[in-house]
Amino acid sequence: MDARPAYEALTVETLPDRLVTISVLADRVGPDPSAWTVEEVGDGNLNLVFIVGGDRGTVIVKQALPYVRLVGDSWPLPLYRAFFEYHALTRQAARDPGAVPEVYHFDETQALIVMEYLSPHVILRRKLIAGERVAGLAEFLGRYCARTSFRGSELSMASRDKKRDVALFAGNVEIPAITEALVFTDPYRDADMNSHTDGLEPLVAQLRADIELKVKVQQALQRFVSNTETMLHGDLHSGSIMSTDRESRVIDPEFVQYGPMGFDVGMLCANFLMAYFSQPAHRGEDLDEYQCWVLEVISELCSVFDKEFRSLWRSERTGILYPTVLFEDQGQDSTPACDAVLAGLWRDAWMVCGIEMHRRCLSLAHNADFEDIADTTVRARLEARNLMMGAELLRRAGTLEDAGAVCAMAREFNGKDIL
C-alpha cells in the first residue's frame, strides 16, 4: 500500500507545511518551518525553483512541473524527468567531484529535489551579457566535459554498468524529444513555434535551401539519437552554469541521455560563440577586450578538455574499448587511437556547435544574449554573423584543426556585414 500523497505542485505558501517532515530541511534550514523564508525564482521553462532559508542555512527546492512553462499547460511533460535529473546529478558528482550542486533529498512522487543553494553564484549567461569575467571558468568547464565524457563511456565503465545506465536513461523520452525537434529539425523548416528577428528571412531561406547542410544536421541527429557513447548533460549552455567571479557549477541536467561524447562541449562552445557575437550590442569601449576574453575561454576550454581526456586515457582506460592488451601490453603506443577518438569527438562537437548557433536564433527557445538586444536591426546584423558561422562550422566540422581555428573563424565572421 502506497499512502504517499499524489503529486501536487508546491507554492510559496504551501511549501513549509508540505516539506516539514523532510529531516534534511530541518537540519539545513531550521526546525521551525513557520520561520522559513520561501522565494520562487524559477526562470527556466520546466520547473519550480524555491529558495528556502532559515536560521541554519538555505537550500534549493526544485520541483518539476507537468508542462512546459514557456508555452503553458498545452505542452505536457512527464514528471519523471526529476528522476533522471537526480540520477544524472549523482553520476556527475562522482565523475567530477564538486562540479554540480550537492543533492540532499529526492522525492520521486513529488518530482522534487532538495539541493545545495549556490550563493553568490548567478547564471553565467547574465555575467556574459554584463561583461563580467569568471576566473578558472575554462579550466572548470574543460575538465568537467572531459571527465564526464570519458568516465561515462566504455573507455572507463564496465560494460554491464554502462548498459544498465543506457537502459535506465532510455526511459527519458519526452525531454530528448524536445532537443530532437527544436535543435535538430525545426530551424530548417517552417515549424509553428519558430520565430526569428525581422530581416533574417534571406538567411533562413538560404539554410533551408542547402540540402547538403541539412543532410549534415540530420547525420548529427542520427548520432544524437543512436550513439550512446557517454552520459550527457544534454543542455549544457551558459544558462546551465552558475558562477561567482571565481567559482562555477553545472546545474539542470534534466536533458540527460546517453549520446555522443562531443555533444556537451560542442553545445557549450556554441553558447560562448553567441555571447561573443552579441557583445557589440552590450559593450562600450571594453568590447574588443571582452570579446577576446570570450574567445580565450573557448580556446582554453577545448585545450583543457583535450589534455584532461588524454590524461584519463592513460590513467583510467579500464573499459573494453581500445584496451591496453591491444596496445601498451604489446609494447605499442596507443596515442594514435586516442587521436582518432578525439578527432571523431571534435567533429561531432563542431557540428553540434553549428546547429546550436542556428536553433537559438531560429527555433523556439532563443537566448538572452541576442534577445536582450532591443534594436532588432542591430540584433539581426549580429545574429546573421552567428548563423553564417554556424553553417560554416557544419561544412568544415571534420577538417578543423582545433579550437584555435574556430576562434579565427569567429573573428572573421565578427567583421562581416552579412545583412
Add this chain to the structure above:
Amino acid sequence: MDARPAYEALTVETLPDRLVTISVLADRVGPDPSAWTVEEVGDGNLNLVFIVGGDRGTVIVKQALPYVRLVGDSWPLPLYRAFFEYHALTRQAARDPGAVPEVYHFDETQALIVMEYLSPHVILRRKLIAGERVAGLAEFLGRYCARTSFRGSELSMASRDKKRDVALFAGNVEIPAITEALVFTDPYRDADMNSHTDGLEPLVAQLRADIELKVKVQQALQRFVSNTETMLHGDLHSGSIMSTDRESRVIDPEFVQYGPMGFDVGMLCANFLMAYFSQPAHRGEDLDEYQCWVLEVISELCSVFDKEFRSLWRSERTGILYPTVLFEDQGQDSTPACDAVLAGLWRDAWMVCGIEMHRRCLSLAHNADFEDIADTTVRARLEARNLMMGAELLRRAGTLEDAGAVCAMAREFNGKDIL
C-alpha cells in the same frame, strides 16, 4: 505465488512428459506424447535443439543451456538469452514476414522456445562447403538485411518505441560480450582461447603490429557497443541461415542487440567471402564456376539491399530521422541524404566484414569452411588470402565504390600466394 518448476535442461527422455501440458505440442505434434519421436540435434555452442515429431507434424524445441557448450560449464551464460531470442524473432517476423521460423510457444523460466520445424532445410554453410546452390538466396538475404536494418531504426520507428526496445535489449549483456571479445579484440592479441592453423604466425604478428589497423578495429567496436541504430541479428553467418535449394530462413538471433545498421550485412558478406576462399580445398573441376556463383551472391545481395533500403526510404520514412518536412515537403529531393546514410552503413559493413574474416581464423570459434580442410598446409594458404583481404577491407572500408569492388578484391587475393 509462482508454482512453476525451476529451470531444468530437457533430455530426449524427459521432454515428452515435461512438455505434455503445452497445448501447441498436442496440436502440432500429436495428443499422445508417448508416440512422439524426439531427437537432439543441437550442433551450436549454446543450446539444446530437439526435433519433436508425431502423427500431426513436427516442431523444434530449443532450450538455452546455462553454459557455453563448446567449452563446457566453465563458461556460464545466462538463460535469459532465450527471452531475447524470442523478442528478436517476433520483431524480425514483423519486419520481414516469412524470413524467420514461426514461434509457437515461449517459456521464460525454462528458457525454451517451441518453433517451426524447417524441412528439408539444412544449414547454409554445409551447402556452401558441398558446392550446392540456393535459388533466390541473394535476394532473400539482401531484402532481409535491408528490411530489418531500416524498420528497426528511427528512420521508421517512433522514438518512444525504439527507445523502449533499446532499453529492453540493453539487458542482453553476456552474449554481446562474447562478440566484443572474440570478434573485435582477441584476434589482435594473445588470448588464451585463440587458435590458428600452423604457418599463419607471420600474418598474425603482422596484424598485431599494425597499430593503424587495430585503431580501425576498435573504432568499429566503439560503434558496435554504442551505436544503437537498429536491432541486429548479431550473429548472421552462414550457420545462422537454413536453406533448401530454393528457400531460406534466418535462425538463432540470440546475439540480438541494437547496433550499427551495417553490422549484419557486413558479417554475412564475410562468411560468403570465407566460403569463396575455402573452395579450392572443397571443389574439383567446378571450382571456378562455383566461386563465381558465391561472388555473384555477395554482389547481388548488396545490390538488393541497396535497392530495398532506398525503396523503404521513399515509402516508410516515418521516424524522426531525415524527415520529409526537411526535404520532400520543401520541394527537395532527399536522395543525397539516403546516399549519405548508405555510405556510412557500407563503411561500417566492410569494416565488420574484414574483422569477421580475421576472427574466424584467429580467435575461438572457427568455421567449418576452413576447419573441414584436413591438410593444414592447404588450409593455411587459403586462410592467409582471407586474412590479408580482411586487413585490406579495413584499410579501404570508407572508400570502396560498392560490392563489385569487394568482389574484385576477392578475385585478386584468391590468386595470391601469400604464404
